[in-house]
Amino acid sequence: MEGSGFPLAGIILLAILGLIALVTLLKTLYTVRTSQAGVVERFGKFHRIVRPGLHVLIPYAERVFFVDLQVQQVQFSVETKTRDNVFVQIPVSVQYQVVDDKVFDAVYRLSRPQKQIESFVFNSILGHVPKLTLDETFEQMSGISIAVKTELDHTMHDFGFNILTALVTDIIPDSKVKEAMNDINAAQRSQVAAMARGEADKILKVKQAEAEAESKALQGRGIAAERQAIIDGLRASIEHFREAVPGATAEDVMALVLLTQYFDTLKDIGIRSGTNTLFLPNNPGAANDFLQQILAGLRAGTHRGSMGESATK
Structure with a gap:
């Protein structure tokens, strides 16, 4: 019994020593990874700083701390x-x-x-x-x-x-302050939007007024040109009439022009539909009376104009 116990105790002792040696070896070797630094202490006192790689410690005397160098x-x-x-x-x-x-x-x-x-x-x-x-x-x-x-x-x-x-x-x-700020911002944005709309309306009205003024100016120039053309035509007609009828006076020419326009007007009224029509006598005697009334009115107007000029002088 005693002889057989010794080898067993020796085996156990060897196993324990082997385990201690393995642990010691594991504690001796260590690796410092990339983006790390190792701080080695010996008996609790700072000894050295080690960089990435495989390193050796003195068992039970040294220990290492790893420091992360990453962000x-x-x-x-x-x-x-x-x-x-x-x-x-x-x-x-x-x-x-x-x-x-x-x-x-x-x-x-x-x-x-x-x-x-x-x-x-x-x-x-x-x-x-x-x-x-x-x-x-x-x-x-x-x-x-x-x-x-x-x-x-x-x-x-x-x-x-x-x-x-x-x-x-x-x-x-604070939440209440945030709500108040949102209300203020909304009010300011509404005010800015209203001002922008008002400015846009103002610009639109100005442009419309300018367009209307330009349109009226063009219309006025057109009417003036039309009237000038009528005057030029009448002047040419009067000159031709005087050349064709020697001894005709300006009053005779005016009577002819007025009578011609009178009949043209009657013709236009008869052609157009849906117009308010003014009926006038259309027999030769009535036409002559109408012409005499117009000429009398023109003479009276001319006479008053002459008297006014004399009084001014």
């Missing part, structure tokens, strides 16, 4: 009050990265970098927004982002972090 993002919201006493929520998105040659500072100077970034952003926004009204805050949103990024980058660089972006993604006022 990381943190988002949070800052509540503050504007100068005109409006409470707003300001969402902020920050992208940051560990500086490659400041891995030691990033690991040992800050225990919770995201919390520190959030605190610095809070302080920066609280230093800017309360100085602005709500409208100014909306107008200067990009300027606030630049100011936050500049201040945060200056502060965090000493701790081994590079701030890539710090964006104010929105400005969210």
Whole structure:
């Protein structure tokens, strides 16, 4: 029994030693991936920084921490009050990265970098927004982002972090204030639309008036041209009549023209349908009486005109 127990104990011991050796080997070899840096401590004290690749540790004396060098993002919201006493929520998105040659500072100077970034952003926004009204805050949103990024980058660089972006993604006022702003915007848009419609109506009326004036001017020029043509025609007729009938006076010519127009008018009235017709005597004696009345009226008008000119002189 005793002789057979020794080999069994030896096997168990060898198995334990083999397991310890395997664990030690596994703890000795480690790999640092791309976009990482390794921080090696020996007996709890910083010893060295290792880069991507396969590395060896002293078992039980050294341990390694991995630091991510990729771009990381943190988002949070800052509540503050504007100068005109409006409470707003300001969402902020920050992208940051560990500086490659400041891995030691990033690991040992800050225990919770995201919390520190959030605190610095809070302080920066609280230093800017309360100085602005709500409208100014909306107008200067990009300027606030630049100011936050500049201040945060200056502060965090000493701790081994590079701030890539710090964006104010929105400005969210209280719901009641937001409703009031929407009402104001709607009223302003309605006012602008009404002014635009009024201006359009004004322009349309002006253009219509200009078109009407131009139309009347053209119409007047047409009537004037027509009358001038009639006058030229009458002058030519009078001259031809005097040449054909020697000794005829201007009164004789006028009588003939009036009588001709009288009969032309009667002819036109008879041809047209649906017109209001004025019936006049059409026998030769009546026509002669009508002609004499017109000539008498013309003589009277000419006589009054002559007396007026004499009185003026």
